[in-house]
Amino acid sequence: MTEQNDSEPRPHVAAQIDENLKRVYGEVAREGVPDRFRDLIAQLKAREVDQSEDAQ
Amino acid sequence: MSDHPDPRDELVDHLPALRAFALSLTRNGAAADDLVQDTIVKAWTNIEKFQAGTNMRAWLFTILRNTFYSNRRKAKREVADVDGVFTASLSEKPAHDGRLQMTDFKKAFEQLPDEQREALILVGAQGFSYEEAAAMCGCAIGTIKSRANRGRGKLAELLQLEDGEELTMTDNATMAVIAQGGQGSF
Numbered sequence: 689m690t691e692q693n694d695s696e697p698r699p700h701v702a703a704q705i706d707e708n709l710k711r712v713y714g715e716v717a718r719e720g721v722p723d724r725f726r727d728l729i730a731q732l733k734a735r736e737v738d739q740s741e742d743a744q
Numbered sequence: 745m746s747d748h749p750d751p752r753d754e755l756v757d758h759l760p761a762l763r764a765f766a767l768s769l770t771r772n773g774a775a776a777d778d779l780v781q782d783t784i785v786k787a788w789t790n791i792e793k794f795q796a797g798t799n800m801r802a803w804l805f806t807i808l809r810n811t812f813y814s815n816r817r818k819a820k821r822e823v824a825d826v827d828g829v830f831t832a833s834l835s836e837k838p839a840h841d842g843r844l845q846m847t848d849f850k851k852a853f854e855q856l857p858d859e860q861r862e863a864l865i866l867v868g869a870q871g872f873s874y875e876e877a878a879a880m881c882g883c884a885i886g887t888i889k890s891r892a893n894r895g896r897g898k899l900a901e902l903l904q905l906e907d908g909e910e911l912t913m914t915d916n917a918t919m920a921v922i923a924q925g926g927q928g929s930f
Contacts, residue, residue, distance in 0.1 A: 696893045697900040704905070705896045706868040708849050713869035715846075716764040721780075725759050728781060729752075732788045 751800060752791050755784065758801050761870065765805055768865045769812050771854050779815075783808040802872065806880045809862060816858075852902035860895030867892050 697705065762783060766776035786807050787794075794803050853861065866877040867888065874892075878885040899905070 697896045697905065701900050701905050702893075702896045705864075705899050708846070709853075709864055709869040710871075712846060712850055712853070713764050713768065713865060716767055717760040719760070719763075721759040721763050722777060724777070725763075725780060725784060726756065728784055729755060729788070732785070733752075 750791075751794055751796060752788060754800050755787060755804075758804050759784075761801060762804055762808055765808060765865055765870070766812075768853075768861055768869075769809065769858065779808060779812055782811050786811065799876070801870075802876055802880055805866070805870075809880065813858075848903060849899070852899050855902065856895050856898055859891050860898065863888050863891035864895045864899075868896075 696702075759780070762780050763776060766779040766783075767773070770776045770779060783804060787804055790807075794800065853864075856864070862881065863877060866872045866880065867874060872880070874885045874888050878888045881888060
């Protein structure tokens, strides 16, 4: 009755999977991000400064 | 360090995690970058909705996943354009330590349904609690648990981990046998 209901893995398998998830995800996160994101943030910041100056 | 006067200054610290989450959801490099870009703009222009002192990463992830599902609905396209970036862009590490082959793992992960990948990233990889993940996804805690468990179950099935003992394997050759369907001897 308790065997493999709904394909839920055993605890040690689940732990192993989570460990690998962390590893894969960590690798992607460590790849660095494209410059376009930092550029975009700089643009958003600059636009805001412009707007606040216009308002004055 | 976390004492920024403007919470938006903290945005840049979350970009790598946001991108990793976007890649795991879209499985497409260009789509992931567009998704991160939309998330940055939305976060920037809605920053007053962010409650200081709460988890900014959770807030950003919520924006990103909502944008992802909203775009998907708009596109009315259930078949994602998977370009394998999530798998291919990753450096390959030799599996001398008895762990799973990463490439096989990533390929299996990419096959999971969106909701299961999402739950596994939030809970399994990013380490949010089930409660946090449920709040981010706007669903019940039990739903997140069930999605994560079904995702783990599917991964175990795809990687043929259910017999347990494979996990102690230490060499690529044995893993290759497993990957080719040599489960009969276990």
